[in-house]
Amino acid sequence: MADRLFASFLLIVTLAYAYIAWTLIQAPFQYDPLGPESWPRILAGAAIPCILYILWRPDAEPFAVTKYTWFRIALMVVLLFAYAELYEPLGFIISTILFGSIVALTLGAPRLGALAFGLGVGVFGYLLCFTLMGLNLPEGETVEAALEFFRGDAE
């Protein structure tokens, strides 16, 4: 069932892919026998039979994911999106402390352990990457503003 659903989805995508290859992709002029549209056409031509085969004969494996697992996966994806969203505004340190602690907590770490983990990775990770390895990580607008404020104060 899951196989068929996924294959149907792939079929739609591949048909759209093929449609674009046959109608939209065109070189204004070309000297070569194969233009930019030929290769996508070949690929679509090879993929569609494969997908049809899966639709015709799906593997019998049931998609065994419990509701609870779905929930956990969904929660993880939401947390990841939140982490991505806050990465630049909050900066690496704060967003990592939050993300690390919350994920560790939701996955069943003890409270103090989770907090220590988040703090440790956030702060040491930043120091390690930024100072030692010279990698470019977001400082964070809020942090920057705060630093600016204190610096302004000192002057």
Added chain:
Amino acid sequence: MDAILSGLSTGFSVALDPFNLLLVMVGCFLGTLIGALPGLGPINGVAILLPIAYGLNFPPESALILLAGIYYGAEYGGRISSILLNVPGDASAVMTTLDGHPMALRGEAGKALSTSAVASFIGGTIAVVLMTLFGPLLASVAVGFSPANYVALMVFAFASLASLVGKSTVKTLLGALIGLMLATIGIDANTGVPRYTFGIPDLLAGIDFLIVVVGLFGMAELLHLVEQQVKGTLKSLPVDKSFVQAADIIKLRWTILRSSLIGFIIGVLPGTGASVASAVAYGTEKRLAGPEEAKSFGTGNIRGLAAPEAANNAAAGGAMVPMLTLGIPGSGTTAILLGALLMFNVQPGPLLFTQKPEIAWGLVASMYIGNVALLVINLPLVGLFARLLTIPHHYLTPLIAILAFIGIYTIVGNPHDLFLITALGVFGWFLRKLEFSLAPVILGFVLGSLFENNLRRALSISGGDWAILTEDWTSLVLYILAFAVVFAPIWLSRRARRAAAA
């Protein structure tokens, strides 16, 4: 022979540079660590650490030496969790659990670990020696390859991939096609026509290789860990004082030698890596053992432990051969390494050994050193790695995400890509759930432009006549091999079934 010796000396002068030497050590250590963590195999480890290694702005040969060390170390470290926890790090370590874990249960964990370390060392070394001998030879043959030959070679690569990897041939093929289709996104280099960009400027240059790799492997692996999350921590067996004796190794010499050769040959075959090699070596050894001894396989037979370990490390080395000499990776992990080479503007292929000897030979020399380093690191420090096994998953999982984010952000510096890797992670998780293997996808993605360009070039040469593809003997032989590699297993299994029925 002279060329090989002078090449090796160039290589060693690169690899013995103190900084590169340090990187080999660091890479091997990190790799062993990643390999030892249950559930994290070499491919995921290399995928997660690749962007970080790239972001460090090392010269290409140094970064590649580091990555190769990680790759190598991870193949090495996989046995630790297999033996002590009965949890293989990835498919290639599955065979190691069969006899390794029973040995540890019997109180011979130390012996099992040290035996497998020595077997891995011998397998790895044999592979590197063979690579030194045959790599340049293969390269010199491949220099004469025409675009049409390359097309045939690709067909062969995808055929052996489809027939030997994964459960379903059709799914493997479809996976490779998905990869190839992803690779067509972006501006067509020959004509400048945008394809599948939908007017989005970020897509004009195509989807970044790093994003695909980190998304499909790192992030999908993370979701897999969340799904599989085991309650409580895994129990690791203690490492005891038992140790491998020289007499054991001498007794195992033919096993190790055979398995190393099998591993190397399977590793060289495009598309098939360590997992197939270790399974074949184990099966061969079991068949050769005779009916009496075969019964003890799976209950802690030391031959059953040494064979897959020698084979998977030999395959890890063997998979580097087509990657370096033909530009066609021998496995999923080497596909990632190939992508890494391309990111450094190094085009692997037959000319690599002559045009960029410091990279090709430096990598080979670093593998000699890495092998020795791994043996030295692994024998005394195995207790330390064993303790790391018990890192609970609730810390490991967020750590993977954090490392992936650091890697992608430092390279691309664009927060949109953080969303993209997460989305690709979800896609990869679905593919995995539906028993698509992900290695073909990445292989297709990496080989996409090479495949297309050679096909177009071949047809330009012939003026549009498709007959050029089957015109010379090299191509024909490759097509016949491709045909054989797909249909021989089907035919053999039919015959076996008929024999069983009769």
